[in-house]
Amino acid sequence: MPHNGHVTTAQTQTRTTxxxxxxxxxxxxxxxITASQAADLARVLKALADPIRxxxxxxxxxHDSGEACVCDLTEPLGLTQPTxxxxxxxxxxxxxxxxxxxxxxxxxxxxxxxxxxxxxVLSTTR
Amino acid sequence: MPHNGHVTTAQTQTRTTxxxxxxxxxxxxxxxITASQAADLARVLKALADPIRxxxxxxxxxHDSGEACVCDLTEPLGLTQPTxxxxxxxxxxxxxxxxxxxxxxxxxxxxxxxxxxxxxVLSTTR
DNA sequence: CCTTCATATCGACGGTTGTCGATGCCTACT
DNA sequence: AGTAGGCATCGACAACCGTCGATATGAAGG
Numbered sequence: 001m002p003h004n005g006h007v008t009t010a011q012t013q014t015r016t017t018x019x020x021x022x023x024x025x026x027x028x029x030x031x032x033i034t035a036s037q038a039a040d041l042a043r044v045l046k047a048l049a050d051p052i053r054x055x056x057x058x059x060x061x062x063h064d065s066g067e068a069c070v071c072d073l074t075e076p077l078g079l080t081q082p083t084x085x086x087x088x089x090x091x092x093x094x095x096x097x098x099x100x101x102x103x104x105x106x107x108x109x110x111x112x113x114x115x116x117x118x119x120x121v122l123s124t125t126r
Numbered sequence: 127m128p129h130n131g132h133v134t135t136a137q138t139q140t141r142t143t144x145x146x147x148x149x150x151x152x153x154x155x156x157x158x159i160t161a162s163q164a165a166d167l168a169r170v171l172k173a174l175a176d177p178i179r180x181x182x183x184x185x186x187x188x189h190d191s192g193e194a195c196v197c198d199l200t201e202p203l204g205l206t207q208p209t210x211x212x213x214x215x216x217x218x219x220x221x222x223x224x225x226x227x228x229x230x231x232x233x234x235x236x237x238x239x240x241x242x243x244x245x246x247v248l249s250t251t252r
Numbered sequence: 253c254c255t256t257c258a259t260a261t262c263g264a265c266g267g268t269t270g271t272c273g274a275t276g277c278c279t280a281c282t
Numbered sequence: 283a284g285t286a287g288g289c290a291t292c293g294a295c296a297a298c299c300g301t302c303g304a305t306a307t308g309a310a311g312g
Contacts (some may be wrong), residue, residue, distance in 0.1 A: 028180070029187040029241070038177040038184075045180075048248075049171035050270085051164040058164075061155040065152070070289060083271055084250070085290060104279050104288045119248040122174075122241045176300085196259060209301055211260060230258045230309055 027107070028121050042119055047094030051085050052077060056098060057115075060108050067109040127239050154247050170244055173220030179201060179213050183222060183241075193226070193235040 028041070048054060055077060060068045074084045088108055091097040096114045100107045154167070174180060181203060186194045214234055217223040219243045222240045226233045 009172045028235070029182050031188050031201055032181060032184045034180065035177065038180040042175055045171055045175035049168050049175040051161065052270085054168055054171075055159060055161065055163040058154050058158045058257060059158045062157050079270095081289070082273080082291080086270080089290085101289090106289060116250050119133070119250075120157040122245040122248070124242055125239040126246075152308085206262080206301095207259070208303080212300080215260085216305060227259085232259060 029124055041121060042095050044096070044114075047090050048118070050087070052079065052083075053091055054089075056076060056087055056091065056108075057110065058082070058109060061110045067107040069105040069107050071105070073108075154223060155250055167244075170220050170222070170240075173216050173222060174244070176213070178205065178209075179217055182210070182213055182217065182234075183236065184221060187236045193233040195231040195233050197231070199234075 027035065033041075048057070056073060059073055059076070060066070063072065070081060070088065072083050073088075077084065081090055088099070092099050092108070096111055097108045097113055098108065156214050159167075174183070182199060185199055185202070186200055187191070189198065196207060196210055196214065199214075203210065214223065214225070218225050218234070222237055223234045226235065
């Protein structure tokens with residue numbers, strides 16, 4: 001567990017590639033979506049379509065101040081640290097989480113509107 | 127293309143396993159979800175997390191009277207008939223589509239609230 | 253009955269994915 | 283300078299997935 005005192009080191013906000021919001025305004029239903037729209041949406045959904053990654057998203061969002069480091073997430077899921085890091089990387093690359101490295105620890109947090117964008121695409125009511 | 131005149135044969139409504147609505151009332155964010163909730167949701171998301179299947183859902187929903195047969199869907203996607211049937215089976219088993227066999231043709235339609243249920247789980251607003 | 257046609261199923265093949273142990277990197281503390 | 287610890291990366295392996303051609307099933311029509 002990281003100590004939450006004042007941090008002396010540099011911060012490195014990582015927010016890689018793949019905007020989720022690209023597909024934000026496509027209703028999916030009512031008139032067929034294009035192939036590239038489908039490919040974009042599928043990439044985000046594929047990142048979410050894993051039990052461990054869903055629990056990671058849920059745990060990160062429900063953690064103190066909305067962020068959690070790898071060490072907070074490894075033990076409760078019963079998987080090794082490399083596996084958790086790998087899943088977190090997948091979520092960051094999909095635009096669902098951000099990675100903020102402070103000192104030795106890497107803090108992951110939910111991208112505010114990422115899930116809402118996916119939710120809006122799948123919603124039939126407007 | 128199937129002729130849309132009156133149909134003389136038996137109807138076989140197929141609606142297999144896996145209720146999507148099981149996970150309908152779990153917010154995903156705010157307090158971690160359980161392992162089984164994550165597994166259920168992941169199964170539905172995995173069914174959606176494919177470009178072809180997303181386009182299938184979109185095309186079925188946008189088709190005349192909300193249903194389409196395999197022959198309507200094969201050509202526009204540029205894949206073979208067995209592949210399309212396989213994807214459709216995946217979507218039916220995930221509870222996203224229904225299969226209604228009338229005569230020689232199999233009509234697929236969207237399960238009304240299936241996508242809305244997934245949308246609600248991913249939504250952060252309320 | 254035999255043919256035609258729409259669909260499902262089967263078996264196979266290559267590519268992707270989830271997981272691990274081992275290792276390397278980098279920060280902080282002594 | 284040396285050490286400890288958190289995290290990322292690498293290589294490997296088994297399991298799974300998307301796709302195809304071939305084949306089976308089953309209904310409609312001649």
